[in-house]
Amino acid sequence: MPVRRSSLSRPLVAMAVLVASSLYAVAQQSPTPSRVRGTIEGVDGDVLSVKSRSGEDVKLHMTGDMKVVGIVKISxxxxxxxxxxxxxxxxxxxxxxxxxxxxxxxxxxxxxxxxxxxxxxxxxxxxxxxxxxxxxxxxxxxxxxxxxxxxxxxxxxxxxxxxVTYNAGDKSDLKAGAKVIAFIKKLPDGSYETNRVGVGRDGLTPPM
Structure with a gap:
């Protein structure tokens, strides 16, 4: 009987190790970003292209109800x-x-x-x-x-x-060179969409 218990326990131990390894791998994955900070490269239809502060080229699909706000410096x-x-x-x-x-x-x-x-x-x-x-x-x-x-x-x-504070904006503010912070969501196909973009006025880089 001791031999049988040992033979049965080995698969269970192996399974436990596999599960633990899988959980560790998931924990080590980078969290999905919820914001992109950077400079607008261009706008093509409903796609906003941003060069992130870390140098990545990010394409964001703008939702139909996307809100644009201006960000201005105050005292x-x-x-x-x-x-x-x-x-x-x-x-x-x-x-x-x-x-x-x-x-x-x-x-x-x-x-x-x-x-x-x-x-x-x-x-x-x-x-x-x-x-x-x-x-x-x-x-x-x-x-x-x-x-x-x-x-x-x-x-x-x-x-x-x-x-800073916010003021009204619209899609016409989304011009190449403008500094932005875009709030994003990752879609099932791996692409990103945004429903809110803050644009720095007069060359301001959104500090948040």
């Missing part, structure tokens, strides 16, 4: 208590959350993506979309206390941190 003083903002932050050496960029949503976009989550702009970066509850001037910029439905965060915004 830190334009961020008021009550503003609904998005802030990309990274941990500072002192444990504080340092803003890499801040974008102020117009009223018709209030509530967009409210909350805090990991973000792909920089290593260890986080995106927090929330309402400014307090703004305190410091020796080097401002500290914003932002509140969202599940919590709050203090964000340190330096004087050189890019601060």
């Amino acid at each position: 830190l003083s334009d961020v008021k208590v009550g503003s609904f903002v998005g802030a990309t932050t990274v941990p500072g050496a002192d444990g504080s959350q340092k803003a890499v960029e801040v974008h102020v949503f117009p009223e018709d976009m209030r509530g967009t993506g409210e909350g805090s989550r990991p973000y792909d702009l920089r290593p260890n970066s986080t995106m927090t979309n929330a309402t400014v509850a307090e703004s305190v001037a410091g020796n080097d910029g401002r500290t914003l206390t932002v509140k969202y439905k599940d919590g709050e965060k203090k964000v340190v915004v330096g004087p050189d941190t890019p601060v």
Whole structure:
């Protein structure tokens, strides 16, 4: 009987190793990108060609209901208590959350993506979309206390941190040379589509 148990266990062990190897392989796959940042190379019908910041040529199929928004630079003083903002932050050496960029949503976009989550702009970066509850001037910029439905965060915004907002745009803004951030989805055939593109105005590179 011991010999029989051993012979039966070998296939089970082999199967367990195979499953573990498969799970490891899946875990090691690069996550599907959800954003493309780069420069428009051209537009051909409903296909938007973008040279990504990493140098890749990406073709995006634009959906019929795609929304285009302009991104413009504003001053830190334009961020008021009550503003609904998005802030990309990274941990500072002192444990504080340092803003890499801040974008102020117009009223018709209030509530967009409210909350805090990991973000792909920089290593260890986080995106927090929330309402400014307090703004305190410091020796080097401002500290914003932002509140969202599940919590709050203090964000340190330096004087050189890019601060932007959105304004209305349309497909006519999608011109070669414009800097964009496109929100994308991978289709079953491996291609990508986009239903929202942010375009930097006056040569601005979207900082988010």
